[in-house]
Amino acid sequence: MLGAQRTPYLRAGEWQLGTSLRWLDSYRHFAGTVEQTQRADRKNNVVNRQRIWDVSGTYALNQQCSLTLSVPVLLHGSWSIPLPINPAPGPRYRQDSSGLGDITLTARYWLLSCRKHTRENIGVGLGIKAPTGDPHVEDDFPDIDGKNLRKRAVDQSIQPGDGGWGIVFDIQTFKIIGTTTWFFSGTYLANPKDVNGTPSIVSVLRNGVLAPADEYRRYNSVPDQYVVRAGMAFPLEFAEGWSMSLAWRAEGVPRNDVFGSSNGFRRPGYATFVEPGLIYSRGSEVWSLTTPVTLLRNRIEDSKGREGDATFADYFLLFGYQKRFGR
Numbered sequence: 382m383l384g385a386q387r388t389p390y391l392r393a394g395e396w397q398l399g400t401s402l403r404w405l406d407s408y409r410h411f412a413g414t415v416e417q418t419q420r421a422d423r424k425n426n427v428v429n430r431q432r433i434w435d436v437s438g439t440y441a442l443n444q445q446c447s448l449t450l451s452v453p454v455l456l457h458g459s460w461s462i463p464l465p466i467n468p469a470p471g472p473r474y475r476q477d478s479s480g481l482g483d484i485t486l487t488a489r490y491w492l493l494s495c496r497k498h499t500r501e502n503i504g505v506g507l508g509i510k511a512p513t514g515d516p517h518v519e520d521d522f523p524d525i526d527g528k529n530l531r532k533r534a535v536d537q538s539i540q541p542g543d544g545g546w547g548i549v550f551d552i553q554t555f556k557i558i559g560t561t562t563w564f565f566s567g568t569y570l571a572n573p574k575d576v577n578g579t580p581s582i583v584s585v586l587r588n589g590v591l592a593p594a595d596e597y598r599r600y601n602s603v604p605d606q607y608v609v610r611a612g613m614a615f616p617l618e619f620a621e622g623w624s625m626s627l628a629w630r631a632e633g634v635p636r637n638d639v640f641g642s643s644n645g646f647r648r649p650g651y652a653t654f655v656e657p658g659l660i661y662s663r664g665s666e667v668w669s670l671t672t673p674v675t676l677l678r679n680r681i682e683d684s685k686g687r688e689g690d691a692t693f694a695d696y697f698l699l700f701g702y703q704k705r706f707g708r
Contacts, residue, residue, distance in 0.1 A: 396706055400435065406429070408426055408428045412680055428459075506549065509546065570606045575641055584599050630654040
């Protein structure tokens, strides 16, 4: 929420509590950058819904260094598809999930003196992600022929956790020019673990019977992830306490992990967004609403060169709230 307050710095001993809600629906299929419009035309497309709530607390050890604990909760996730898919789509079946996600603890440090550099700085962070979320959630679901309804692992996209320890790398910079704050932030989650032992949707739909070429996709991968943002925020002179923001955003899953092997089932790719936002600040509190609107979708090949498709959202909603208190 850079640009919403006079300074992004916390004072020694000060706390900041934050909460955010991510509201996302996706149903349009892409292979590479090409939309698979035939899926919607034939009504055999996947519909994916995610409602993710995150609660975080940041404590300033001093003005240069802080610790942040982030606790995500999957309030509701659903993944549905008609079965059988061909020749004519059958009834639509839906998987549902919810639960505690993977908790992260991150230490951040401002490289330049906060006392001297009140209008610009560079911050770096290093953290750890614990596998507190369940990666093995099941729900009643049939096979690819729409038969044998029984408990099966839900799709990777709505599992509350990924089942592996991870390393978080973080950077954020800002520079205030006039009344406008320009910013850049990037977070990369490296997951060294290869697979987590949860049957993939490929295995689930085929009752565990896979061709030799698909054997590496039997279980879900524990993939790396990243998000990058760059933009500006500026106050609205005619509305006290109100600010607007505009950013470019990218989110993705790479085909290969930085550490360890990259086997298992994953949907590598990325999407870019234009992200307008509205921010209201009053005293120690800040409310925000941003709406990333998709510019580009690209479902890339996996680590074995296999192509595939994935659903991408046209947009999603991010609601946020932060409050500072303490010394």
